[in-house]
Amino acid sequence: MANDSTDRITAELRKWIAAAPPGAQLPSNRALMAQYGASPVTVQKAVRRLSASGLVESRPGVGTFVRAVRPARPVDYGWQTAALGARQSRTQLLSSTQRTAAPDAIGLHSGYPARELLPERLVRAAIARAARTDAALTRSPAGGLPELQAWFAAELAGTAPAGVRTPSARDALVIPGSQSALSSIFRALIGPGQPLLIESPTYWGAILAAEQAGVTLVPVPAGAAGPDPGEVDRAFRVTGARGFYAQPIFANPTGASWPAGTGRAVLEAVRRHGAFLIEDDWAHDLAIDADPHPLAALDDDGHVIYLRSLTKSVSPALRVAAVVARGPARERILADRAAESMYVSGLLQAATLDVVTQPAWRSHLRGLRQQLRARRDLLLASLREHAPAVHVETLPPGGLNLWARLPEGTDVGRVVRECGTRGLVIAPGTEWFPAEPSGPYIRLNYSGEDPGRFPDAARILGDALEAIG
Numbered sequence: 001m002a003n004d005s006t007d008r009i010t011a012e013l014r015k016w017i018a019a020a021p022p023g024a025q026l027p028s029n030r031a032l033m034a035q036y037g038a039s040p041v042t043v044q045k046a047v048r049r050l051s052a053s054g055l056v057e058s059r060p061g062v063g064t065f066v067r068a069v070r071p072a073r074p075v076d077y078g079w080q081t082a083a084l085g086a087r088q089s090r091t092q093l094l095s096s097t098q099r100t101a102a103p104d105a106i107g108l109h110s111g112y113p114a115r116e117l118l119p120e121r122l123v124r125a126a127i128a129r130a131a132r133t134d135a136a137l138t139r140s141p142a143g144g145l146p147e148l149q150a151w152f153a154a155e156l157a158g159t160a161p162a163g164v165r166t167p168s169a170r171d172a173l174v175i176p177g178s179q180s181a182l183s184s185i186f187r188a189l190i191g192p193g194q195p196l197l198i199e200s201p202t203y204w205g206a207i208l209a210a211e212q213a214g215v216t217l218v219p220v221p222a223g224a225a226g227p228d229p230g231e232v233d234r235a236f237r238v239t240g241a242r243g244f245y246a247q248p249i250f251a252n253p254t255g256a257s258w259p260a261g262t263g264r265a266v267l268e269a270v271r272r273h274g275a276f277l278i279e280d281d282w283a284h285d286l287a288i289d290a291d292p293h294p295l296a297a298l299d300d301d302g303h304v305i306y307l308r309s310l311t312k313s314v315s316p317a318l319r320v321a322a323v324v325a326r327g328p329a330r331e332r333i334l335a336d337r338a339a340e341s342m343y344v345s346g347l348l349q350a351a352t353l354d355v356v357t358q359p360a361w362r363s364h365l366r367g368l369r370q371q372l373r374a375r376r377d378l379l380l381a382s383l384r385e386h387a388p389a390v391h392v393e394t395l396p397p398g399g400l401n402l403w404a405r406l407p408e409g410t411d412v413g414r415v416v417r418e419c420g421t422r423g424l425v426i427a428p429g430t431e432w433f434p435a436e437p438s439g440p441y442i443r444l445n446y447s448g449e450d451p452g453r454f455p456d457a458a459r460i461l462g463d464a465l466e467a468i469g
């Protein structure tokens with residue numbers, strides 16, 4: 001009976017709402033009780049139903065109002081397919097590393113470190129201090145805050161041998177994360193339809209940025225010791241490419257670092273062909289067993305475009321990186337940045353500079369090294385014990401990932417899905433190849449998840465591999 005009354009009042013009020021303008025106030029509950037001869041409970045129930053279906057909103061102490069947003073009608077975006085045409089890029093829109101995992105799932109897919117690996121106290125204090133400076137209310141110069149530019153330049157200069165002219169503060173352009181720097185560099189220095197050498201496998205975001213910029217990718221195989229310099233030289237010669245995007249240190253995904261001789265030989269090839277080496281030093285602060293020595297520190301004639309990010313070591317929320325470039329290349333990248341976003345938030349730059357100039361920053365990095373080592377080794381040991389069919393080719397001396405090869409012929413997509421149904425999220429290696437994958441790989445990140453769950457993760461992976469046979 002009460003339900004019948006609620007249904008009746010709800011239906012009547014729906015009609016009233018359909019005719020009322022957005023924002024109109026519903027009669028009070030007392031008035032509705034009198035109007036429909038109903039109890040307070042019945043009226044409240046009807047109003048709650050209308051609220052749950054989004055037709056009205058209650059503002060406590062004020063009343064109930066017709067919502068400005070009308071109930072969603074079915075929408076059809078089909079017309080956009082004709083307007084947009086076929087997709088330019090073959091890459092799927094969102095990488096599997098950016099998926100949000102279910103709260104109870106074990107996530108080894110994401111590329112960003114867990115909170116306990118970040119200098120949380122330094123970051124919070126720096127943000128509070130930055131909020132009290134002029135940076136909170138003023139526009140930053142296009143190239144970045146001069147003090148932060150100087151810090152980035154000095155970091156690179158710190159590893160330069162004697163006799164090499166070190167970069168000036170002006171050469172370091174502050175960028176909101178190195179992902180957007182990649183897009184700018186590919187647009188400004190390579191251009192649509194032009195060839196770009198790229199390691200294979202390599203960072204999926206670089207492949208995506210290059211494809212979005214219309215660049216033609218020329219994959220160069222890169223194994224545990226990086227690329228073969230002879231192959232790099234040949235690729236430059238055959239394609240006429242003017243750029244090589246590479247990660248000589250702690251590469252994502254393989255973890256490999258180039259031997260010093262490879263670095264020097266690649267630099268020579270780059271110079272011989274009048275080209276740029278786009279050196280992505282993404283994991284500079286994520287060293288474990290070796291100290292990073294960027295090739296950019298050996299270059300003073302503008303052949304190396306150097307990328308250094310702080311988003312994984314300071315905070316993903318501060319999102320600050322830098323490009324170090326010299327000569328006209330610097331001007332072109334800066335012009336692209338101006339077209340893209342004009343300048344980087346001075347507040348974020350000031351907070352970042354505050355963090356990296358605190359004495360505690362250095363001790364944080366020392367502690368981080370130990371934590372990354374423990375995590376890396378635990379995940380590796382767990383795989384050996386519970387998923388022996390998974391083969392890790394390189395023990396990464398830095399970075400955040402294990403690059404693991406599955407038994408020959410394994411359907412990587414099936415393994416990823418099978419793990420997903422068992423509560424483990426991993427990234428298929430396919431995304432890191434600019435062309436066909438050279439084998440069945442997966443990438444396992446040891447920095448984002450609670451290491452206590454690594455044995456379970458390895459067990460799930462081992463079981464999934466057995467299940468799909």
Ligand SMILES: Cc1ncc(COP(=O)(O)O)c(C=O)c1O
Nearest residue numbers: 111177178179203252282309311
């Ligand atoms: C090799 C490499 N380059 C660039 C980036 C982008 O980093 P960010 O935009 O956070 O600086 C990443 C992120 O994982 C990466 O692995």
